[in-house]
Amino acid sequence: MPARTAETGRPPRPAVAFALRWRTAAVGLLAACHPLPAAAVTLFTALLAAAAGRSLPGAAATVGAVAAGQLSVGWCNDRADLRRDLAAGRRDKPLVAGTVRPAAVTRAAALALLVCVPLSLAGGLLAGAVHLVCVAAAWAYNLKLKGTAVSWLPYALAFGLLPAFVTLGLPGAPWPPPWLTAAAALLGAGAHFANVLPDIADDLATGVVGLPQRLGARTSAALAGLLVLASAAALVVGPPGRVTAYGWGLLAATAATVLLGGRRPAGRLPFRAVMAVAGADVLLLVVQLRRS
Structure with a gap:
């Protein structure tokens, strides 16, 4: 049955209904990316880049790469966990609650990953490769390693290499x-x-x-x-x-x-x-x- 407006009790006009659906999906998509951890890691990267003396363009590309990578990882995580979240009745998850479609989360994760690649390589081939290893480790956790005895390893690897992504973009490409x-x-x-x-x-x-x-x-x-x-x-x-x-x-x-x-x-x-x-x-x- 179509949604009805609170004021008139009649179904909303098509344009209004579309806007409401778009807003609901956008909110669901935002919640599905694990926004708090993603924001925390991105902020940490920004502070580290500033403290290390990265130029403004270099810092912007570095922070953008990490933000895109975190978005891709968060969306990948919720999409990969959908079956288990449904079984556990996790109504706090947007995909389980139905506020966003699985296909939309899949597309968002793929798009964020595609954006992450050139932004990562903007700081240099070595720096970019290091960050893409971080992102690959996180995806490997989501898709396979989460349920194994080495579930801790992707976290240790990704966090441990993040400072290197920042410093390798400096002149001379120094390791931390x-x-x-x-x-x-x-x-x-x-x-x-x-x-x-x-x-x-x-x-x-x-x-x-x-x-x-x-x-x-x-x-x-x-x-x-x-x-x-x-x-x-x-x-x-x-x-x-x-x-x-x-x-x-x-x-x-x-x-x-x-x-x-x-x-x-x-x-x-x-x-x-x-x-x-x-x-x-x-x-x-x-x-x-x-x-x-």
Whole structure:
């Protein structure tokens, strides 16, 4: 039955009905791209590019490439999970709720991936190849590795290589320092364990048995905390020179946040704790790169 307007009770005119359908689909498409994680990674890249001294055009291309890559990964994730989300009754997912069609999400993921390629290569062949490896790792997680014992590996690889994508676009194409790569990889692995925690029961019911599902919520929460703490430690003690007061404070705050998040391993608190620590890590990283 056609939708009816609240004012007249009659079906809306075709143009109005089209606009309403388009708006609903656009909202659904936005929600299906996992907007908060995508925005967080894109913002991190923008801050890193600015701190590393990338030119405005280079920084814009780098940030655009990461944004397009994140969009493609988010849409790919929701499309790949549709069958499992339907089985689990995940009405919070746009595809399950019917606010956007599967074909539209598939097309959006493909288009974002196509846009990502030239933007990635704009910073140079090596830098572009590194970022495309990051995106390929994320797609491999969505399509295959999510339900395996190496489910953590795409996160560690993609996060660990992201700083290299930024620095390889600088004159001379320098690689980032090892402590930065290690800190990013540890943070990515920790984010994976924390992000999976709220959905472990649904994942097991639908046959997803990645490493966090195999270890269980309590062990995964503890491991997420240790990985995030190790990431913060790498950022604090890795760079040359004396550790600042902010660095020691970050380590103490990270330890406290990890302990707080571990008290409720099955909820969203551990993931929010990881995101809070990641934000503090980014501030420290920007300061350190500006000083170096």
